[in-house]
Amino acid sequence: MGLEINIDYIAAAVTDLSGTLLVHRTQERNNRSSLSDPLLQDLAVLAASVASDVRARQVRILGAGLAVPGLIDAQRGVVMSAPNLGWKDVLLDLDAIGPGLPLGVTLHNEANASALAHLRQGTGAAQDFLFISGEVGIGGGLVVGSQLFTGPGGHAGEVGHVIVDPGGADCSCGATGCLETIAGQDAIFAAAGLLPQTSHADIMAELLRELAGGVKDAVYAVHRAGWYLGVALASTAKIVSVNSVVLGGHFAILAPWLRSSLLTSLARHAPGRFSPEQVEVSIFGKTAALRGAAGSVVRAVVEAPHRLSDG
Ligand SMILES: [Zn+2]
Structure with missing residues (x-):
């Protein structure tokens, strides 16, 4: 269960x-x-x-x-x-x-x-990738040699708290300018000018309507999130030498609007490291x-x- x-x-x-x-x-x-x-x-x-x-x-x-x-x-x-x-x-x-x-x-x-849900069973080959979970916060799961790498204290892979804007906004973790302050759900909603509603699902539905309609603030907020996600992933990939990413949570939902700025950012900040096929979208919702x-x-x-x- x-x-x-x-x-x-x-x-x-x-x-x-x-x-x-x-x-x-x-x-x-x-x-x-x-x-x-x-x-x-x-x-x-x-x-x-x-x-x-x-x-x-x-x-x-x-x-x-x-x-x-x-x-x-x-x-x-x-x-x-x-x-x-x-x-x-x-x-x-x-x-x-x-x-x-x-x-x-x-x-x-x-x-x-x-x-771990994204480990392909029965392939035999070792799998290395970083899973990015987009929720209100942003989590990360690092898989190296088909094993979860959690580090000495068990908390490795916290991509949401990689600093992407040193002078930026305060983060829930106490630092400033973490990826979460730009690409977390609340940060994207705020940048798109969407007011808090009863549930995140309602605001996400509104954001998707605006994106489909090409509303400028919504498109900008999501492009910006993709760009800074690329900054964080480029730095992380260089440190842990993992060149494959699986996008989950709201990053998967927003992928049609976020992917181009993410790929541009990755090409700019980690040239030659990620091919577009290595930036996958989770199929598990x-x-x-x-x-x-x-x-x-x-x-x-x-x-x-x-x-x-x-x-
Ligand atoms: Zn943080």
């Missing part, structure tokens, strides 16, 4: 061992500055509802992975920092979300989980993190099948 907490929704899904989605349910919920207890209670209800769906089809759920948009300590089940949720050092009672699961519930960073989180259970089963029989 894959579970996800994001800024404006919670979601639960179940896959089979091959990664095919059997059931997927999303519930809109404003999780900005939210308390973790009621949020987890709602998530537990959602998880129970998808679980009862698949149990009716004789499917046994082995374990669950929970993806959250923030820095985590997976070992302790602590969300160390999720500025857009307003969480700092929040200990989650993971067992309460999926009581009685043989492999329990594990915690994952949303971008890292999404990155909003299900990437869920698929990756559920996939973590499948990997756990493959790596240590005895854990199931040991109970």
Whole structure:
């Protein structure tokens, strides 16, 4: 089972061992500055509802992975920092979300989980790429040699907080001029002159209408986001020597309008490094993190099948 907490929704899904989605349910919920207890209670209800769906089809759920948009300590089940949720050092009672699961519930960073969902199975060749997750914040998942590279503290790949404009706006992380302050969802909406509405989905729909209609401010905001995304990716690619990118979240949704300025920026800031085919758009939409989180259970089963029989 894959579970996800994001800024404006919670979601639960179940896959089979091959990664095919059997059931997927999303519930809109404003999780900005939210308390973790009621949020987890709602998530537990959602998880129970998808679980009862698949149990009716004789499917046994082995374990669950929970993806959250923030820095985590997976070992302790602590969300160390999720500025857009307003969480700092929040200990989650993971067992309460999926009581009685043989492999329990594990915690994952949303971008890292999404990155793993994009590993192609059965190709044999080592895969190296950077997954960019565009939500309210911007996350990154670095895959090197088909393995997630998370660094010593487990937090490598935070492309959203690469500095692209040293004198720029204040970021949720405390720094100034991070990529997120220009290419995060809120930053793009603000630059396009779109006022806050009831949900991000509504504002995104309005932005897409304006882009289709060629409204100047909207087109400019998205081009600018693409250009600065290119700046951050060029710098990152040079440091980690990964020359392939998968765009997820709003970067995937906005790709038709963002791709040209992104490619121009990459050609300018990292000449000869990225061919256009190496800048891919995620095919998983909003299900990437869920698929990756559920996939973590499948990997756990493959790596240590005895854990199931040991109970
Ligand atoms: Zn930042």
